[in-house]
Amino acid sequence: MAEQPILRAEHLGITFGGLRAVDDFNMTINKGELVGLIGPNGAGKTTVFNLLTGVYKPTDGEFWLDGEKMNGKKTYQVVRAGIARTFQNIRLFKQMTVEENVLVAFNESFSYHMGGAIFRTPRFWREEREMHQKAIDLLRIFKLEGLAQTQAANLPYGAQRKLEIARALATGMKLLLLDEPAAGMNPTETEDLLECINTIRDRFGIAILLIEHDMSLVMNVCQRIQVLDYGRTIASGSPDEIAHNPKVISAYLGNDEDDADTDAEADTADTADATADADGKEEHDA
Amino acid sequence: MKKSALSMKQSYIVCAVGIAVLFGLLMAVCESGAANTYIKGILMTCCIAVIMTTSLNLTVGVLGQLTLGCCGFEMIGAYSAALLSKMIVAKGIAMDPTARFLLTIFVGAVIACIFGILVGIPALRLHGDYLAIITLGFGEIIRVVLQNIPAAGGVGLDKGQAGQALIGIDRIANLYVVFWITVITVVLLFMFARSRYGRAVKAIRDDEIAASASGLNITYLKVLVFAISAFFAGLAGGIYAQYMGSLTPAYAGWLQSTNYVIMVVFGGMGSLTGSILSAIVLTILPEALRAFSDYRMLAYSVVLVVFMIFRPQGIFGSWEFSLPKLINRIIYRNGRGGAAKAAIAAEIAEFGDVTATAAAAETAEPAGKEA
Amino acid sequence: MSGFVMFISQIFNGLKIGSVYALVALGYTMVYGIIRLLNFAHGDFIMIGAYTLMLSIPALAVMGLPAWTAVIPATLVCALVGVLVERLAYKPVREKGNSMTALITAIAMSLLLENGSQAIFGADFKTVPTIISIPTLTIGQLKIDGATIVSIVLGVIMMAAMQLYVKRTKQGKAMRAVSEDKEASLLMGINVNGTITLTFAIGSGLAAIAALMYCVSYPQVSPTMGMMLGLKAFVAAVLGGIGSIPGAMVGGLAIGLVESLTKAYIGTITGGVITSAFSDAIVFAILIIVLLVRPSGLMGEPETEKV
Numbered sequence: 001m002a003e004q005p006i007l008r009a010e011h012l013g014i015t016f017g018g019l020r021a022v023d024d025f026n027m028t029i030n031k032g033e034l035v036g037l038i039g040p041n042g043a044g045k046t047t048v049f050n051l052l053t054g055v056y057k058p059t060d061g062e063f064w065l066d067g068e069k070m071n072g073k074k075t076y077q078v079v080r081a082g083i084a085r086t087f088q089n090i091r092l093f094k095q096m097t098v099e100e101n102v103l104v105a106f107n108e109s110f111s112y113h114m115g116g117a118i119f120r121t122p123r124f125w126r127e128e129r130e131m132h133q134k135a136i137d138l139l140r141i142f143k144l145e146g147l148a149q150t151q152a153a154n155l156p157y158g159a160q161r162k163l164e165i166a167r168a169l170a171t172g173m174k175l176l177l178l179d180e181p182a183a184g185m186n187p188t189e190t191e192d193l194l195e196c197i198n199t200i201r202d203r204f205g206i207a208i209l210l211i212e213h214d215m216s217l218v219m220n221v222c223q224r225i226q227v228l229d230y231g232r233t234i235a236s237g238s239p240d241e242i243a244h245n246p247k248v249i250s251a252y253l254g255n256d257e258d259d260a261d262t263d264a265e266a267d268t269a270d271t272a273d274a275t276a277d278a279d280g281k282e283e284h285d286a
Numbered sequence: 287m288k289k290s291a292l293s294m295k296q297s298y299i300v301c302a303v304g305i306a307v308l309f310g311l312l313m314a315v316c317e318s319g320a321a322n323t324y325i326k327g328i329l330m331t332c333c334i335a336v337i338m339t340t341s342l343n344l345t346v347g348v349l350g351q352l353t354l355g356c357c358g359f360e361m362i363g364a365y366s367a368a369l370l371s372k373m374i375v376a377k378g379i380a381m382d383p384t385a386r387f388l389l390t391i392f393v394g395a396v397i398a399c400i401f402g403i404l405v406g407i408p409a410l411r412l413h414g415d416y417l418a419i420i421t422l423g424f425g426e427i428i429r430v431v432l433q434n435i436p437a438a439g440g441v442g443l444d445k446g447q448a449g450q451a452l453i454g455i456d457r458i459a460n461l462y463v464v465f466w467i468t469v470i471t472v473v474l475l476f477m478f479a480r481s482r483y484g485r486a487v488k489a490i491r492d493d494e495i496a497a498s499a500s501g502l503n504i505t506y507l508k509v510l511v512f513a514i515s516a517f518f519a520g521l522a523g524g525i526y527a528q529y530m531g532s533l534t535p536a537y538a539g540w541l542q543s544t545n546y547v548i549m550v551v552f553g554g555m556g557s558l559t560g561s562i563l564s565a566i567v568l569t570i571l572p573e574a575l576r577a578f579s580d581y582r583m584l585a586y587s588v589v590l591v592v593f594m595i596f597r598p599q600g601i602f603g604s605w606e607f608s609l610p611k612l613i614n615r616i617i618y619r620n621g622r623g624g625a626a627k628a629a630i631a632a633e634i635a636e637f638g639d640v641t642a643t644a645a646a647a648e649t650a651e652p653a654g655k656e657a
Numbered sequence: 658m659s660g661f662v663m664f665i666s667q668i669f670n671g672l673k674i675g676s677v678y679a680l681v682a683l684g685y686t687m688v689y690g691i692i693r694l695l696n697f698a699h700g701d702f703i704m705i706g707a708y709t710l711m712l713s714i715p716a717l718a719v720m721g722l723p724a725w726t727a728v729i730p731a732t733l734v735c736a737l738v739g740v741l742v743e744r745l746a747y748k749p750v751r752e753k754g755n756s757m758t759a760l761i762t763a764i765a766m767s768l769l770l771e772n773g774s775q776a777i778f779g780a781d782f783k784t785v786p787t788i789i790s791i792p793t794l795t796i797g798q799l800k801i802d803g804a805t806i807v808s809i810v811l812g813v814i815m816m817a818a819m820q821l822y823v824k825r826t827k828q829g830k831a832m833r834a835v836s837e838d839k840e841a842s843l844l845m846g847i848n849v850n851g852t853i854t855l856t857f858a859i860g861s862g863l864a865a866i867a868a869l870m871y872c873v874s875y876p877q878v879s880p881t882m883g884m885m886l887g888l889k890a891f892v893a894a895v896l897g898g899i900g901s902i903p904g905a906m907v908g909g910l911a912i913g914l915v916e917s918l919t920k921a922y923i924g925t926i927t928g929g930v931i932t933s934a935f936s937d938a939i940v941f942a943i944l945i946i947v948l949l950v951r952p953s954g955l956m957g958e959p960e961t962e963k964v
Contacts, residue, residue: 053499079501091496093489095604103482104489105500110482117481118474124481171501352757408949414756415695419895420948423941426888430938449934540888544764551761584776587768591746594762598754 004067005030006175006207007083012051012061013231021047022231025061027209029175034201034208036222036239038215040251043228045211046088049177052209053085054078066174080108084173086164088180088211094153098144098163101152102135105170109134135170141203142166142196158189162196169200175207176200182214190217197221219243227251297610304609305469312465328573330461330529333468334522335565339549340475340558341518346547347555347604348479349511350491351410352418354543355425356519359398361538362428363520364527365438367394368455371528372442375456383458391467391524398520399513401428406512410505422540432535451534459529467525471518475558478514487511488556548590553600560602662798667921668914673805673874675913676812680867681890682897682905683819684860690836690900691856692751697763698742700887701770702735702861706868707785707878708774709734714786724788731865739861740854742766748850767884775880785876788869804874811870815863816906822859823902832856836900889916892944898957907955912940 005028012025022044029035037045050056052063054075062071065081073081084105093101110131116124139145142162147155155163161181168176181197182190194217201208212218218225219239226236229251235242242248292300312329315321321329342356367390374386381389409420437443439450446452478484486507489497498504527533536542553564571589575582681703688696709731714724750762791803823829831852834842843849871886872878889912897908919940920933931939953959 055495074503075498076501076503079499084501085499087496087499091493091499093492093496095492096485096488100485100488104485104497104502107482107486108501112482114478114481114483117483118477120477128482167496167500346757352760408945412948412952415689415693415760415899416895416948416952418695418760419891420945423892423945426941427938427945430935430941434932434934541884548761548764551757555757581772581776583768584772587765587772590765591762591769594754594758594765595746595749598750598758 009063036218036225039228044231082174084168084171085177092152099148337522339561339565343561345515353421355421357542358425358428359516359519360523363394363398363523366397367524368527394524395520399517402516406509410508429538453532554602557602559607671914671917675910679909682894685894686905698766700883702864704883706865735865736858736862739857743857898954904956
């Protein structure tokens with residue numbers, strides 16, 4: 001393909017005091033692609049997100065967004081360049097309204113300065129009006145426009161997840177990182193979310209990298225899947241290939257030696273993860 | 287629906303009229319002789335407290351970063367203004383007192399702001415209690431340094447002596463001028479808080495990690511807010527110096543700073559109108575308790591503890607008093623829900639667009655149902 | 658030679674006041690460790706301890722008891738005041754408010770204690786009767802007075818005892834558990850509120866011992882005596898790493914040494930540019946530098962937020 005990939009990561013790795021959390025992580029995502037990143041708990045999936053968004057500095061390797069080198073940049077620089085994310089434990093601006101949450105992410109689209117704000121110049125009003133309209137339009141995609149003036153903390157759980165995605169979209173990104181968007185959702189909400197993800201990918205023509213435990217979701221929407229275990233990539237390919245890869249099956253279900261390990265993990269995992277595991281098994285059987 | 291609220295322009299006019307009425311009252315009280323020097327002094331102190339508290343609220347309430355060093359910056363402004371004023375007189379430069387007052391407090395504020403930036407850049411890397419401690423430390427350093435600069439003690443400049451109060455500052459602060467400075471300060475802070483900057487700052491308060499993941503440059507915004515607070519603290523200091531006529535370094539210490547933090551928390555974190563109210567109440571309260579002389583500070587601290595137990599969110603919480611909204615409530619009284627809708631419409635109407643208002647009406651409807 | 662002797666005696670001076678700081682810092686640290694509250698009123702517990710000493714020494718003398726036994730009523734009174742402050746003010750605020758309101762409450766409690774004792778005892782300094790008279794120890798040219806020896810020895814003993822208590826006893830373990838995770842401790846059957854109260858009692862009791870050590874050297878009390886002392890101790894606790902017991906000791910001794918050495922030498926070192934009057938500023942400057950380099954203090958555990 002002649003076109004530049006949106007994300008190219010080469011040999012990314014990070015070590016925390018002797019622990020190799022992510023090792024030799026390679027990934028290419030093209031425009032409009034939806035890639036899944038899966039793996040057992042503690043495999044380093046969220047760490048990959050933190051590396052890609054400048055929360056952690058990689059100890060080795062490099063990554064590029066649209067050909068622009070990104071490592072070493074601060075989070076806000078990476079976000080402005082075009083990588084936005086959501087969080088595993090929802091992080092909203094809880095005391096602000098739904099609309100304000102989105103407007104914050106639009107902040108960089110405003111060009112009025114402090115003087116403009118203080119003297120309420122025509123430019124101030126024009127931009128504020130424009131951004132308000134854009135925010136409402138964006139919320140409409142997620143059917144949140146009716147809740148625009150509600151305080152974010154008072155939203156139902158599913159709506160909070162959606163608002164977080166809307167806010168990420170408002171940064172005007174090229175690559176969207178979704179960290180377990182379906183966690184804690186019931187099947188209807190998950191269905192709803194699936195529709196949203198498809199809509200935004202088609203509407204905005206962006207690339208999406210998705211971490212998810214809900215296997216049915218991953219298998220349904222992702223074109224490609226990459227599997228992490230203990231910080232290493234153990235498999236990557238189409239959903240079908242992944243579902244039949246023996247390495248993946250053993251990482252998830254555990255082979256003889258680390259059976260006990262996996263059991264312990266399942267015990268400590270919350271219900272959402274437990275159901276995810278069950279879903280995973282079904283997929284493998286299929 | 288569209289007609290049931292004041293438009294943006296009307297709202298601004300209502301606020302302007304409100305301020306003018308307030309000034310009229312102030313003039314009436316002063317000119318009629320109803321206010322003696324003591325009362326005028328309290329009014330002046332109230333103005334200074336309002337500037338200090340509202341600007342501190344920007345850091346403590348809106349940005350959510352506790353600082354205990356605001357009086358350090360206030361005294362930097364105070365000493366700078368006082369010494370500059372003395373210098374102008376010593377050099378024999380002819381200058382209208384009000385012009386000199388305005389010039390000196392502005393210079394004092396700028397110097398305080400520069401110090402604010404210098405302190406803010408390293409200090410704001412820390413959070414919560416640690417930030418409180420480090421700013422407390424800076425305040426104490428400022429106090430000790432002021433105590434030991436010969437030019438900042440006694441009669442000041444080249445005849446000054448270290449370790450003494452700075453005395454003989456021209457008392458050129460005029461209550462009317464100070465009133466308008468206070469109004470301008472509060473208006474500027476409001477405009478800042480209700481813009482993309484204010485939104486960004488609130489976002490940092492709510493969740494720093496999410497804020498940076500939304501593309502905000504946290505360090506820049508934090509230092510910006512800190513510098514703004516320091517600027518106005520310096521401004522208040524310049525006024526204080528030229529109202530009191532003397533300055534002591536002890537005022538830069540943490541105890542005074544905590545006093546203003548108390549005012550912010552008492553008024554409600556993030557509520558600028560709450561800060562105005564609490565600055566006035568807590569300035570007058572100890573004066574009103576003067577009858578109990580020895581026991582007034584005791585009573586003050588008891589009131590504070592009781593208040594914290596029963597209303598920890600402060601008088602206003604994060605709610606802002608708004609004259610236009612009040613008028614909307616009174617004139618178009620459709621009960622609470624109606625008023626809430628009108629308020630939302632008014633907020634959207636601030637953007638001054640009919641379509642936006644229509645959208646608001648549309649959005650207000652389901653919101654009402656949800657609730 | 659005499660220069661060296663002077664240096665050594667300055668070191669002892671620093672250790673003396675440093676032990677007082679360390680003991681007070683220990684109280685700060687224990688309370689902060691368990692409820693994450695900067696207890697601004699802690700310095701005022703020293704003041705209460707000192708007043709109790711002042712009042713109880715003559716009473717005990719009537720009963721024929723030596724003056725130092727006054728530390729027992731002082732400790733009891735301080736512990737009681739500490740527990741009352743926690744139960745009446747901090748606990749209700751902790752349950753309803755946030756960290757900022759808790760801090761304001763602590764400041765208000767500090768004002769309350771200071772103004773309360775001012776209303777009772779008046780604002781001026783009062784003299785504390787002699788508590789302990791130990792002859793001055795002379796080693797060659799070096800003279801170390803009894804107060805210094807008492808302070809250092811007492812300080813070291815208390816520190817070691819506290820360290821053992823927290824590490825070895827059941828209650829100590831409960832304290833550490835509560836400071837790590839309140840909810841988990843509750844689930845493990847630990848009486849969380851009881852543990853917090855106990856921590857307050859011990860922390861405040863230590864302030865009474867610090868008051869004794871302080872009054873041995875400086876036999877004066879006033880309602881605001883705890884303010885600067887408390888602030889310095891607080892700096893010591895933060896410097897050492899708030900929440901860490903050895904940190905409190907290291908921080909306290911470090912602040913004491915810095916203070917006495919800068920007072921003695923800073924003028925000569927800087928050629929009179931910075932005089933001994935700057936010693937407080939230097940203490941704070943060191944605190945700031947340490948916090949910027951190691952935000953959690955010398956021996957504290959760094960706190961990071963998980964993304």
